[in-house]
Amino acid sequence: MSTLLILGSLLLAAAGAPLFAVLAAIAIIAFTSAGIQPVAVIVELYRMASQPTLLAIPLFTLAGYLLAESGAPQRLVRVSHAFFGWMPGGLAVVALLVCSFFTAFTGASGITIVALGGLLFPVLIKEGYPQRFSLGLLTSSGSLGLLFPPSLPLILFAMVASISVDHLFAAGLLPGVLLILALSLYSGRIANRQHIPRIPFRSREAWAALKEAGWELPLPLVILVGIYGGFFTATEAASITSAYLVIVEVLIHRDIHPVRDLPRIARESMVLVGGILVILGSALGLTNYLIDAQIPRAIFQFIQGAITSKWMFLIALNIFLLIVGALMDIFSAIIVVVPLILPIAKEFGVNPVHLGIIFLTNLEIGYSTPPVGLNLFISSFRFRKPVLSLYRAALPFLGILMIALIVITYWEGLSLGLVRLIYGTAP
Amino acid sequence: MFRRGVAVLDRGLNVVVSVVVVALLLGMVALSFTQVLLRNLVGGGITWADVVLRHLVLAVGMFGAVLAARQGRQISIDVISRVVSPGTKALLAWIVGLFTILVSVLMSRAALVFLASEKSFSSELASGLPAWPFELVIPLGFALIALQVLLNLLLGRKPVEPGGLDSPLDAAAEDTAGESPPEEKGESGERANPDSEDAASDDPRGKDAPGEEAE
Secondary structure, rough: OOHHHHHHHHHHHEEEEEEHHHHHHHHHHHHHHHOOHHHHHHHHHHHHHHHHHHHHHHHHHHHHHHHOOHHHHHHHHHHHHHHOOOOOOOOHHHHHHHHHHHHHHHOOOOOOHHHHHHHHHHHHHOOOOHHHHHHHHHHHHHHOOOOOOHHHHHHEEEEEEEOOHHHHHHHHHHHHHHHHHHHHHHHHHHHHHHHOOOOOOOOOHHHHHHHOOOOOOOOOHHHHHHHOOOOOHHHHHHHHHHHHHHHHHHHHHOOOOOOOOOOOHHHHHHHHHHHHHHHHHHHHHHHHHHHHHOHHHHHHHHHHHHOOHHHHHHHHHHHHHHHHHHHHHHHHHHHHHHHHHHHHHOOOOOOOOHHHHHHHHHHHOOOOOOOOOHHHHHHHHOOOOOOOHHHHHHHHHHHHHHHHHHHHHOOHHHHHHHHHHHHOOOO | HHHHHHHHHHHHHHHHHHHHHHHHHHHHHHHHHHHHHHHHHOOOOOOOOHHHHHHHHHHHHHHHHHHHOOOOOOEEEEOOOOOOOOOOOOHHHHHHHHHHHHHHHHHHHHHHHHHHHHOOOOOOOEEEEOOOOHOHHHHHHHHHHHHHHHHHHOOOOOOOOOOOOOOOHHHHHHHOOOOOOHHHHHHHOOOOOOOOOHHHOOOOOOHHHHHHOOO
């Protein structure tokens, strides 16, 4: 009976039922059939309120929305253009850098493409970049930067896996740089082939642009130095960032009107947070039940026959996560899949922090993977191009990201080296 | 008459929840920043601030989920409705909606049981600060989600495409749609709603709006 109900719930999930309702339903059914009152689901949901990192989620989300709705995109594009325009593929590199900066704050919820795409696309075309290249670049940049602090998926992963956010933040830095570097090299090659003129460095423009972006530019640095210098925690960084951005964008730049815009932006940002938290809360009951019922152990024993080494496990994990990333959005994927994968990965000797980086890189790529990667749809919407043409445009970028993914997956030191350097010991 | 009543209720709920969410969030920013300043400059913070802040996140999350339900932006994996006929799609929307209402009511009821036990144990967040008023947001939130989904069904509201997760298209669309605060926006959006049978143009946050934004 309960198996049937659970299958019914899963079917409804496929029919578009909100994920929180599906997870809550399965949790209630599972608990009830085990003779436990449904109140257990609420007890687990309420455990959220004991997580110190919880506060960072709404605060960083607000910060990201404030940045996206202010004039920060223009200012950041201008300043990076002034400093990196001289490089081969300068403007493409600018797009990569600014998109990463943005995604780190907005958590790859698609805002990057909307806020920056319209700004960068016409300029790329004007400078002579091929249309297909430009579309692919902006589509795959929509989730680039996910590995940089303070991105929401990093925080969420740390919470769900109960590992230190600080460790995960540090682990993401070098792999994140690798992804940008790989795409930059490719962009440089394309620019050279198209004979796109480089823009000479002009110190006056650079200085003016620097002054203009002076309020926003230091943010990532302040967060990193603050956390790793031991001045404040990730949650305190969220508090400082959100308060700082309210002051800067509302009072100093006056991009955001305190009455007309601020309440609207605050509300919009919380729609996203509400969507995530209600899933997280409903899933906590279920995952706890699954772990009590030793489901991950059973899966481990089941796959042990086919997968015998850590390396084989990592290959299987990559394939599995690419499929997950193409089907699910990143937040639900973290909440639903991580509790199941984590114990299995531990059995195979994969470090949880490294797992986090592999996991998020996979999902980042999944965002632009046909047929249903979310970035493809957002780009198609934003640039008014058929989704099929975006599939083609995204392909070369996917290939490069895939190679970088292999490096990140099989070179543990790239992720953990910095963590060991900062904290002295293995995480 | 009935439809109008439903529309009024829907609008009223949206205004109240929006105001609460915005007030809570900005309050959280102020309180947490004060706490950081006190801790780093004076060397001691407000003792109850951290635990209260985490409970406010819970509240903002629950109410934010109500807003997400209204805008059809609850996170979901939708594979079927893209390939079925419009008639089947409408039927599915009702089934899915009724399921969501049922589950939300069950969660709300379970949360009330939880609340009762917390009250009987007189749990406290900090000394002298009872926990249950803060925990009230859990049953209330789920009850409001159920109510909102019911209102959506009665008004024939359609979810946002594509994905359902994405605020940005929507946010950017609202951006150009007008500069009014959230309360008024809901109102102007619903004007066409009550009498219109044409579901496609029903929701201003639906397909039409993001298109305008790209121009």
